Amino acid sequence: MLRHSLTVLLVFLLLGCQSLSSSRSLFDELGGMPVIEKITDNFIDEISFDQQIVQHFKESDIDRFRAKLIEQICVEAGGPCTYSGDSMVDVHTKMNITEAEFNRTVDLLINAMNKAGVAHRTQNKLLARLAPMRADIIYR
Amino acid sequence: MKPLRIFAGITLGLLPVFTWAGEGKLQETAGVTQIEGSSGGGLVPWATLAGYDSRDEFSLSAFSTRVSVDDFRLYAFGAALGLFDRVELSVARQTFDLIDTPYEINQNIIGAKVRLYGDVVYSTWPQLSAGVQYKELQDDLLAELVGAEETDNGTDFYLAASKAHLGALFGYNLFWDLTLRGTKANQFGLLGYGGANNDSYEVMVEGSLAVFLGRKVALGMEYRQKPDNLAGLEEEDAMDVFVAYIPNKHFNLTAAWVDLGTIAGSDPQSGPYFSFTGYLW
Numbered sequence: 001m002l003r004h005s006l007t008v009l010l011v012f013l014l015l016g017c018q019s020l021s022s023s024r025s026l027f028d029e030l031g032g033m034p035v036i037e038k039i040t041d042n043f044i045d046e047i048s049f050d051q052q053i054v055q056h057f058k059e060s061d062i063d064r065f066r067a068k069l070i071e072q073i074c075v076e077a078g079g080p081c082t083y084s085g086d087s088m089v090d091v092h093t094k095m096n097i098t099e100a101e102f103n104r105t106v107d108l109l110i111n112a113m114n115k116a117g118v119a120h121r122t123q124n125k126l127l128a129r130l131a132p133m134r135a136d137i138i139y140r
Numbered sequence: 141m142k143p144l145r146i147f148a149g150i151t152l153g154l155l156p157v158f159t160w161a162g163e164g165k166l167q168e169t170a171g172v173t174q175i176e177g178s179s180g181g182g183l184v185p186w187a188t189l190a191g192y193d194s195r196d197e198f199s200l201s202a203f204s205t206r207v208s209v210d211d212f213r214l215y216a217f218g219a220a221l222g223l224f225d226r227v228e229l230s231v232a233r234q235t236f237d238l239i240d241t242p243y244e245i246n247q248n249i250i251g252a253k254v255r256l257y258g259d260v261v262y263s264t265w266p267q268l269s270a271g272v273q274y275k276e277l278q279d280d281l282l283a284e285l286v287g288a289e290e291t292d293n294g295t296d297f298y299l300a301a302s303k304a305h306l307g308a309l310f311g312y313n314l315f316w317d318l319t320l321r322g323t324k325a326n327q328f329g330l331l332g333y334g335g336a337n338n339d340s341y342e343v344m345v346e347g348s349l350a351v352f353l354g355r356k357v358a359l360g361m362e363y364r365q366k367p368d369n370l371a372g373l374e375e376e377d378a379m380d381v382f383v384a385y386i387p388n389k390h391f392n393l394t395a396a397w398v399d400l401g402t403i404a405g406s407d408p409q410s411g412p413y414f415s416f417t418g419y420l421w
C-alpha cells in the first residue's frame with residue numbers, strides 16, 4: 001500500500017516541478033511598492049532590536065540603506081526600478097560578516113516579511129532571488 | 141526500556157537551560173536524526189550535518205527513536221557532535237526487540253561524516269558529504285542462526301548529496317537527498333554482515349524527498365535499498381513517509397509510517413516511527 005502511495009506522490013511532485021512558472025511577477029505577488037517599503041521598514045526595526053546585527057550598522061546612513069534596499073528588492077522581484085546603490089561586494093567588504101550573522105539576518109528579514117503579511121510561498125520566492133548574493137557578502 | 145525514558149527525560153529537561161547553543165545555521169538545515177544516529181531523515185543519512193553550528197561554532201545534539209512494526213520494536217538513542225559545519229561525529233545504540241520472544245539484539249554504531257562541498261541552501265550544486273557507520277553487534281546469536289558470514293562488526297560507507305530549492309514547488313521549499321551506501325549489512329547490521337547469497341560490498345541507493353509546508357513542518361518520503369545476502373531469507377527495501385515538526389533550533393519531532401518489508405522470513409513489517417532530536421549546545 002505504502003509502495004503505491006509513494007509512487008503516486010512522486011509523480012505528483014514531479015508534475016508540480018514542471019509547472020513552476022507562474023505568470024504573475026513576484027513584484028505584483030508581493031503587493032508592489034507599498035509592501036516592499038513595509039518589509040524594509042520592518043527589517044530596519046528588526047535589525048535595530050538585534051543586539052548583534054545592529055553593531056554593523058552603528059555608523060551607517062540608515063536613510064540611504066532604506067532607499068537602496070527598497071530599490072534592490074524591487075529590482076530582484078522584477079519591479080519597475082533601477083538599483084542605484086553600490087555592488088554587494090563593495091558595500092559589505094571589511095565588515096567581516098560571519099555565516100551565522102548572515103543567517104541571523106535572513107531570520108530578521110523573514111520576521112519583517114511575516115509582519116508585512118507576506119505569504120510563506122511568496123517569501124520563499126524572494127529569498128530564492130536574494131540567496132545567490134551570499135557569497136558576495138560574508139567573510140569579506 | 142527504562143534507560144531510554146530516563147534519557148529522553150534528561151534531554152528534554154536540559155533543553156531550556158542550554159539555549160545558547162551553536163545556532164548559526166539556518167533552521168531545518170540540520171535535518172533530523174536517522175535510525176543509525178547520523179543527521180538525515182528517518183532511514184537515510186543525508187549530506188546535512190547534525191547540529192546548528194556554523195563554520196565558527198560547534199554543537200551537541202541527542203536523539204531517541206522508536207519504531208513499532210508488527211512483530212518487532214526498534215529503539216535507538218544516541219548523540220552527535222557537530223564541528224564547525226564541517227564534521228559530524230555520532231554514537232548510537234540500537235535495541236531490536238523480537239516481541240513475544242525472549243530475544244533482543246543490541247548494536248552500537250559509531251558514525252563520522254565530513255562535508256566535502258557546498259551548502260544545502262546556498263550553493264549552486266548540492267551539498268556533498270561522505271560518511272562511515274561502524275557497527276558492532278552485541279548479540280550475535282540470531283545473526284549466526286540466519287547464516288551471516290560476519291557476526292561481530294561491519295562498516296558502511298556512504299556518499300550523500302542534498303539540496304534545498306527555495307520556493308521551487310509552487311512557492312514551497314523543496315528538499316531532496318540522494319545517498320549511495322557501500323554495505324554488507326543484513327537488516328541494518330542487526331542480522332550481521334554478508335551471507336551465502338553474497339558476501340561482498342554492494343552499492344545501495346537511498347533517497348529522500350520533502351516539501352516544507354511553512355517554516356516548521358516538512359512532509360516527505362524516503363526509500364532505502366537493502367542488500368539481499370542471506371540464503372532463503374529474502375530482505376526487502378525499506379521506505380517511509382514522514383512528517384517532521386521543527387519548531388525551533390532546540391528540538392524537532394518526527395512521526396513516520398515505515399515499511400521494512402519482510403525480516404528474516406517474517407510477514408511484511410510496517411508501523412509507526414517516532415523520533416526526537418534535542419540540540420543541547
Ligand code: HEM
Pocket residue numbers: 053056057059060061064065068069072084085086087091092097101102105130131133134137
Ligand atoms: C542577501 C542579504 C543582503 C542584501 C541583499 C543586502 C543589501 C544591502 C544593500 C542594498 C545595502 C545598501 C548599499 C548602498 O548603500 O549602496 C546594504 C548596506 C549594508 N548592509 Fe547589507 N545586505 C545583505 C546582508 C547583510 C548582512 C548579513 C549584514 C550584516 C550583518 C549587512 C550589513 C550591511 C550594512 C552595515 C550596510 C550599510 C553600509 C554603509 O554603512 O554604507 N548586510 N546591504
